[in-house]
């Protein structure tokens with residue numbers, strides 16, 4: 001009887017307590033993730049990147065950017081974020097961020113120090129900035145402060161602080177891919193690259209490979225690479 005009171009009972013209470021706490025934390029995390037998805041859906045109800053003004057379309061055509069538009073889906077990006085273990089030392093770049101939905105998801109669901117969306121289209125970047133303002137209005141000011149949208153050609157702008165670069169690269173031609181990869185491997189620090197097109201494994205090591213749905217496809221290969229740097233650099 002004494003054994004039950006002194007050992008079995010406290011152990012049972014502790015066990016139930018630990019299970020209860022872990023169940024609570026798990027449901028809290030699921031609720032947080034659900035909430036982020038709903039926040040993004042709400043913000044983007046009236047904001048999309050698929051249509052452009054005729055002026056912007058003409059400019060994009062002149063700059064040689066592909067006229068087709070597509071987005072990574074929320075669930076697909078979550079799969080990638082689960083593997084990346086982004087922390088507050090990370091700076092995430094989205095090369096061709098469109099209206100900024102993916103970048104916003106990274107800012108909402110990770111502790112990244114900074115999330116930068118670079119986009120050539122003036123219309124899309126203006127919509128992304130509007131979405132970011134709305135995020136702050138909804139009470140996510142700290143997340144919005146870490147989110148930066150710049151109307152820039154990603155080939156031209158310095159990215160010295162990048163630790164993760166996302167390339168929605170399906171439509172990026174070979175010469176553009178080569179310039180992007182050279183730009184990234186020139187950086188001093190190792191960088192993780194998420195790409196929808198494979199990269200030469202001499203310059204970056206394949207870490208993971210997935211098949212994930214996108215707005216324009218039911219299942220597309222997505223690769224995560226890590227640039228190869230000497231240990232003492």
Ligand SMILES: C[S@@+](CC[C@H](N)C(=O)[O-])C[C@H]1O[C@@H](n2cnc3c(N)ncnc32)[C@H](O)[C@@H]1O
Pocket residue numbers: 049065066068069070071072094095096097098099101102118119120121124152153154155168
């Ligand atoms: C397919 S969308 C991807 C949107 C977002 N990254 C996602 O995955 O959900 C690609 C975007 O890249 C932009 N883009 C193409 N070339 C670019 C360049 N050189 N610099 C900046 N943006 C570019 C296009 O305007 C388009 O909005």
